[in-house]
Amino acid sequence: MVLFSRRRGRVSAVHARIADGEHLWLAVRGAESLCLVRDGGPTPGPVVDVDTEVETHDGVRLLTAVVTLAAIDADDDADDLVVRLRHGARRRPVALALADRPSSPTLETPPTADRRWQWSIHDDRGLVLRRTAREPGVGVLGVARLDDTVVVRLEGSPSTVTVHGSTLAVDDGVVVLPPVSRLGLDDLPVGTPALLEADGRAVVRTRSVTDRPNYATLLPSTSSSDVELRWLRDGRLALYRHGGTDA
Missing domain, CATH: 2.60.40 (Immunoglobulin-like)
Known part of the structure; x- marks a missing residue:
């Protein structure tokens, strides 16, 4: 080199x-x-x-x-x-x-x-x-797949998480993402991220990593074959439909 x-x-x-x-x-x-x-x-x-x-x-x-x-x-x-x-x-x-x-x-x-x-x-x-x-964000403490849902544990005590127009309740720092089919993502274009926000603030990775951000903090699969959870390059968490270039 x-x-x-x-x-x-x-x-x-x-x-x-x-x-x-x-x-x-x-x-x-x-x-x-x-x-x-x-x-x-x-x-x-x-x-x-x-x-x-x-x-x-x-x-x-x-x-x-x-x-x-x-x-x-x-x-x-x-x-x-x-x-x-x-x-x-x-x-x-x-x-x-x-x-x-x-x-x-x-x-x-x-x-x-x-x-x-x-x-x-x-x-x-x-x-x-x-x-x-930087704009303040809400850090992710843990992410896990549970049947057809994804459980996300957040820092602090936000009350709601929004994604692509859907509003989800947060209980004791935990939000449950329902099956993708219930999140109204049918109109999400390929290659366009749907950001997760907690009380209007970005949901973000808590670790600073230098290479392969999607692998440094692993994310589980969703219930959809063409929609995944993804860390964007700036550390934000989003749902992302396959087929586009990296965000």
Whole structure:
């Protein structure tokens, strides 16, 4: 596997990924030191020095690091936070030079463990991290098949769950999804998810997983041969009719 693109010369990040929602994995070519600076208009925000190690791949010297993102944003509750990767004493931008990766069903950047925030990586005159606030969701504690129904155990004490226009009562944190034929899904188009919502909030996976989200938190089959429960890439739970592309 090619770790990085072959463009050389300037300081550039050849690998940058937030695989678990909590840490940034970095490999930077051509730099002597790295730091992270929060955007603050004309006056730069606090600087976080990045602890790095030196590695060599294909004869190229790289600075590698695993950065705990909480060290950057622990004291900042802004809904939209922008952080820039810099290098050297003059804090110059670090360009992005990531190798192409094939598309996959993976969730590229899961939310933070508390599901409050979503980090993402951008190219804006250099490598930029952006943290945005997420809408609060209701976590799934367990899912099991029971005869022709599916039993879903939820966090908290929601009163109802809605899916595709049907409203289901929640009893002590448990909602029972009836057979698919009783949920009025006949008009659900192929490839279109029918989201589950608890008191108007998305029903979401409680674990941040990096690969194969449908397998990392297994879901039982439904009573229908062409409708399944599915985790969407952003962690929401939905009923989904076979035949379309991944949501």
